[in-house]
Amino acid sequence: MSRKTLTRRQFVAATAMSSxxxxxxxxxxxxxxxxxxxxxxWDHWVPGANKASTDLVNEWAAxxxxxxxxxxxxxxxxxxxxxxxxxxxxxxxxxxxxMPTWWPHxxxxxxxxxxxxxxxxxxxxxxxxxxxxxLGQGGGKWLAVPATVGSQIKGPxxxxxxxxxxxxIDVQAMYPAGSAPKADNWTMDTFLKAAEACxxxxxxxxxxxxxxxxxxxxxxxxxxxxxAELVNAKxxxxxxxxxxxxxxxxxxxxxxVLPPDAASWDDASNNKWLISGRGALILNPPSAWAVxxxxxxxxxxxxxxxxxxxxxxxxxAPFLPYFWGVWAFGKNKPAAKSLLxxxxxxxxxxxxxxxxxxxxxxxxxxxxxxxxxxxxxxxKGTLYHYxxxxxxxxxxxxxSPAPPKIAQQIYSQATLTxxxxxxxxxxxxxxxxxxxxGECEGFMRS
Amino acid sequence: xxxxxxLPLILLIALLVLYPAFYSMHLATLNKSMQKFVGFANFTFxxxxxxxWMVVRQSCIFAITAVFFKALLGFIVAHFVHNLPAKxxxxxxxxxxxxxxxxxxxxxxxxxxxxxxxxxxFNYTLSFFGVGPVPWLGDTFWARFSVILVNxxxxxxxxxxxxxxxxxxxxxxxxxxxxxxxxNWWQRIWYVTLPMMRNIIAITTLFSLxxxxxxxxxxxxxxxxxxxxxTHIFATWAFQVGIQxxxxxxxxxxxxxxxxxxxxxxxxxxxxxxxxxxxA
Numbered sequence: 026m027s028r029k030t031l032t033r034r035q036f037v038a039a040t041a042m043s044s045x046x047x048x049x050x051x052x053x054x055x056x057x058x059x060x061x062x063x064x065x066x067w068d069h070w071v072p073g074a075n076k077a078s079t080d081l082v083n084e085w086a087a088x089x090x091x092x093x094x095x096x097x098x099x100x101x102x103x104x105x106x107x108x109x110x111x112x113x114x115x116x117x118x119x120x121x122x123x124m125p126t127w128w129p130h131x132x133x134x135x136x137x138x139x140x141x142x143x144x145x146x147x148x149x150x151x152x153x154x155x156x157x158x159x160l161g162q163g164g165g166k167w168l169a170v171p172a173t174v175g176s177q178i179k180g181p182x183x184x185x186x187x188x189x190x191x192x193x194i195d196v197q198a199m200y201p202a203g204s205a206p207k208a209d210n211w212t213m214d215t216f217l218k219a220a221e222a223c224x225x226x227x228x229x230x231x232x233x234x235x236x237x238x239x240x241x242x243x244x245x246x247x248x249x250x251x252x253a254e255l256v257n258a259k260x261x262x263x264x265x266x267x268x269x270x271x272x273x274x275x276x277x278x279x280x281x282v283l284p285p286d287a288a289s290w291d292d293a294s295n296n297k298w299l300i301s302g303r304g305a306l307i308l309n310p311p312s313a314w315a316v317x318x319x320x321x322x323x324x325x326x327x328x329x330x331x332x333x334x335x336x337x338x339x340x341x342a343p344f345l346p347y348f349w350g351v352w353a354f355g356k357n358k359p360a361a362k363s364l365l366x367x368x369x370x371x372x373x374x375x376x377x378x379x380x381x382x383x384x385x386x387x388x389x390x391x392x393x394x395x396x397x398x399x400x401x402x403x404x405k406g407t408l409y410h411y412x413x414x415x416x417x418x419x420x421x422x423x424x425s426p427a428p429p430k431i432a433q434q435i436y437s438q439a440t441l442t443x444x445x446x447x448x449x450x451x452x453x454x455x456x457x458x459x460x461x462x463g464e465c466e467g468f469m470r471s
Numbered sequence: 472x473x474x475x476x477x478l479p480l481i482l483l484i485a486l487l488v489l490y491p492a493f494y495s496m497h498l499a500t501l502n503k504s505m506q507k508f509v510g511f512a513n514f515t516f517x518x519x520x521x522x523x524w525m526v527v528r529q530s531c532i533f534a535i536t537a538v539f540f541k542a543l544l545g546f547i548v549a550h551f552v553h554n555l556p557a558k559x560x561x562x563x564x565x566x567x568x569x570x571x572x573x574x575x576x577x578x579x580x581x582x583x584x585x586x587x588x589x590x591x592x593f594n595y596t597l598s599f600f601g602v603g604p605v606p607w608l609g610d611t612f613w614a615r616f617s618v619i620l621v622n623x624x625x626x627x628x629x630x631x632x633x634x635x636x637x638x639x640x641x642x643x644x645x646x647x648x649x650x651x652x653x654x655n656w657w658q659r660i661w662y663v664t665l666p667m668m669r670n671i672i673a674i675t676t677l678f679s680l681x682x683x684x685x686x687x688x689x690x691x692x693x694x695x696x697x698x699x700x701x702t703h704i705f706a707t708w709a710f711q712v713g714i715q716x717x718x719x720x721x722x723x724x725x726x727x728x729x730x731x732x733x734x735x736x737x738x739x740x741x742x743x744x745x746x747x748x749x750x751a
Contacts, residue, residue: 102691103714110714131717134504236697288698291609297590430503430717437715443699450699462520467520470503470718 061092062360065112065119067105067175067347068097069381070312077380078174081288084365093361099126100175112352117347120355123175123366124348126160126422127436129168130429137351138166142362147367151390154420156344170346170365171388173377177310178386178411178420179242181334181340181461184228185327185404187305191226201333202406203399205415208332213250215333216276223305224282231281231298233290233306236439237465240290242343243308244441247279247421248272250336254315255435255444255465256427264462271337273469275444287371288446300324308333308343311401311408315382318403326403330411332418342413344420346388383408498723505720513724522700522708525730530704531689532615534683537622539678543674544623545630552631553638562633571628579692582621607636611701614694621689626682630675637671638664663733670744677740681733705729 050163064082070076086093096119098105105125106153111356112118113132147153153161157171188194199208233240243328248254253272280287284298296313298304300321307313319323319465333342349368352363367373374387375395383397393412401408413420423441424432435441440461448457502509545646552563570578585592586607597603609613646665654662666674687706690696695704696711703711705725713722 087538103710106714112720114719127717172493201570225589236695285604286606286609288610289606289614289694291695294587297587301590434716434718438711439697446699463521467522470516 041252052439059089059091059360060357061094062086062121062357062364063119064093064364065098065105065108065122066121067125068099069170069174071315071381071384074174074377074385076380077376081166081368081373082364083375085329086362090317090358090361091364093296093364098123106125116354118145118352120352120357120361122350123354124169124173124350126345126347127429127433130163131433132350133163133168136168137353137355137358137361138168138361139170139351139365140167141319142366142369143167144172146193146366150369150371150374150387151393152261153388153390154344154442156420156422157346157349157388158283158427159185160294160346161348161370161420163429163432168370169350172347172349172368173374173387174381175347176386176388177384177417178346178413179239179246179308179310179345180330180332180411180413181297181306181307182309182314182328182330184299184304184324185329187223187226187228188219188223191228191305191437192222194219196329196331197404197430198239200329202409206332206417207448210333210416211334213275213334213336217275219306220279220282226305226307228303229284231290231295231304232279232287233295234280234283234287234442235290235294236442237290238345239292239295239309239423240442241423241436241439242345243446244276245436246308246333246341246343246421247276247336248334248423248441249341249421249425250338251275252336252338254426255424255440255461256431256468258426260431261470262462264464264465265458267448268338269461270460273445273448273454274458275336277449280445280449299328309341311382311384311411314407315384322403328407329404330408332410332413340418341421342418344422383411386412414429430471431465435465438464438468440464478482495723495727498720499727501720503718503720509689509720513720517721517728522703525700526703526705526708526725529615529702530684530729531732533619533622533686533702534680534706535617536625537626538676538679540619540623541626541683542629542676543633544627545675548627549638550632552635561672564632567631568628570625571632575625576686576692578625579621582617582624583693586617607697611698614702615699618690618693621693622683622686625689626679629679633671633675634668634731637668641667672738675742677737680736684729684733685747 066075066078066415069078082093082095085091098108100106105123106128107120109122109124109128109132112122113135116135124132124450153171161167161169161171177406181385183196183197187441188196196315199211201207221255225231245333248269251268251272253266253268254262255262255269263269295304295307295309296316299307299309299313300322311330314325314328314330317328333340350359351365353374371392374392375391375397377385378395378397383401387393393414398411398414399406422432422436424435427435444457444461447460448454477690498505499513500508500510502512550569552567555666584590591604591607592606594604597605605611607617634722641664645667646659649659649663684704685706688712690704690707691710694702696707700708701734705728709722709725712725713719
């Protein structure tokens with residue numbers, strides 16, 4: 026067997042030639058020259074809505090030469106929250122992860138600040154509401170980018186016919202499609218009277234008193250419209266105030282005319298209540314209406330989404346924003362930020378809204394009048410007031426303005442609904458307030 | 472050599488049992504943001520919370536009541552099956568095991584629909600008798616009743632099959648001797664069947680107590696701990712505190728509270744079993 030040996034001279038010549046060739050060769054960019062990016066998005070319940078996200082990501086990936094992988098993670102049984110907790114614990118996982126409401130604050134230390142992309146996005150799309158700032162900012166930094174996908178308002182979805190017949194309220198006249206609301210009389214008192222009338226007529230308002238988000242969000246908006254805070258922005262416990270007492274008195278009257286099993290309702294119960302034709306009003310994003318459109322079109326044709334009633338301290342809408350967070354331990358942060366900037370472009374947002382049939386809500390002031398909401402139906406214009414295009418209400422989240430880490434405890438442990446239920450079920454005002462005070466003191470752990 | 476042969480098993484146990492156990496103990500000693508060692512501060516914090524003591528009480532009520540009824544039903548049904556003619560017995564055994572072999576998350580969803588606030592099949596049926604509607608999951612008493620009922624439905628077949636195996640191992644001569652001595656039905660059970668089944672009853676009770684105490688899926692699916700926290704047990708409350716409220720150390724603390732309670736039960740029951748084993 027012959028073996029050709031390489032002389033020292035030959036080796037030096039070959040190395041020099043290779044180096045020269047490499048240096049002088051033109052740069053050819055590979056298909057995935059900008060690396061890889063892994064994304065965990067919330068798994069949308071609207072069929073086909075995930076496709077809009079996939080298309081937008083792929084469009085960006087092709088332009089930026091990034092290899093992307095997307096996981097759609099359901100929020101059923103808190104799978105999304107579990108994923109956030111697990112990745113934060115392992116310090117490994119997706120580069121971008123979608124997070125609901127409180128989670129950016131809960132994992133603030135592990136998130137990459139996104140001021141550099143938020144400032145131009147706000148400049149382009151308009152300012153964000155106070156709740157988005159409250160949940161998305163910490164220590165003067167933007168912790169995450171508000172996501173259009175999944176963000177929602179849980180305002181009233183009323184039955185046009187039943188409200189007119191039993192409560193004498195024309196919701197379409199109050200909230201006409203295409204123009205500003207004429208709803209000065211839509212107050213908590215009117216709401217309560219309508220609830221009583223509808224209950225008497227056998228079509229009670231479907232408002233839950235359970236421990237899931239729909240029930241908690243409703244309680245939050247009602248408490249806020251009375252100016253009732255369990256813990257104030259400074260972190261002081263403010264349970265024993267007149268505002269809280271007033272809110273509880275209102276709730277007690279309301280609970281008396283809600284379905285008797287409302288304490289066991291979950292987030293699906295109010296949807297079923299409306300779709301089955303048993304209720305005149307629920308507080309929910311348009312998902313119930315969308316399902317009714319498929320399963321009970323005669324009910325869907327009578328649904329009208331509009332704003333909350335006003336209390337003594339104003340009109341507050343339960344708003345639940347989602348966020349896209351970039352982990353500080355992520356491997357491709359520049360690409361992650363570039364993608365989030367792309368997903369926050371007005372054209373991308375318009376696609377998200379259209380793909381979700383109007384369910385998804387952008388957080389930006391300039392994007393509340395997209396044509397999807399004006400055109401969706403039947404009845405046409407049913408979603409016109411869903412994004413609050415005329416700014417008639419304050420977007421809020423239950424337990425705010427307490428510092429987010431305390432508020433998250435109040436929210437996730439459903440302290441507001443439990444407090445209302447305790448009082449309505451026979452505890453004295455002092456007993457109920459003492460219980461809530463004890464709970465809130467326990468939430469002060471750091 | 473023997474050590475090396477058992478090494479794979481030791482490693483497996485270390486990886487899947489010891490590591491998570493010690494890790495959760497470590498987590499329980501951290502502060503909420505998991506940046507500082509706080510020793511037993513989380514435990515002392517819990518001792519001062521009314522909700523925690525309510526969860527302890529409810530976990531005990533849930534586990535003890537459910538295990539008692541599972542054992543009772545299992546015992547009764549095992550006797551029925553034991554007395555069936557051998558030809559059709561296998562069919563009945565198979566059918567009675569169905570609740571136990573269906574994944575509980577699936578079967579509990581079916582129960583949830585039966586209890587559903589708007590469409591409860593139970594309430595629909597009761598309405599024909601002028602009863603109800605019963606707020607199965609909306610009222611404290613009925614919610615506790617419902618979660619225990621579903622747990623009993625799910626777990627009773629396990630007791631049934633264990634007791635049936637035990638019954639089959641009781642020598643017929645003992646019953647014949649008891650019959651000759653004039654023992655009635657009750658005396659035969661009390662003086663023959665029960666003493667012969669004591670060990671299996673103790674082991675199944677312990678096993679079921681551990682599993683029932685650590686139950687999560689049934690309560691989580693049916694009530695999520697509500698109404699007013701009245702059906703929370705250790706695992707569901709640990710999940711709510713740890714995951715939903717982002718307080719993982721406190722959640723770990725809550726779940727660790729099962730350990731001393733179950734350890735005490737295990738020591739008593741297993742000591743009794745080994746004592747009887749030595750006597751035999």
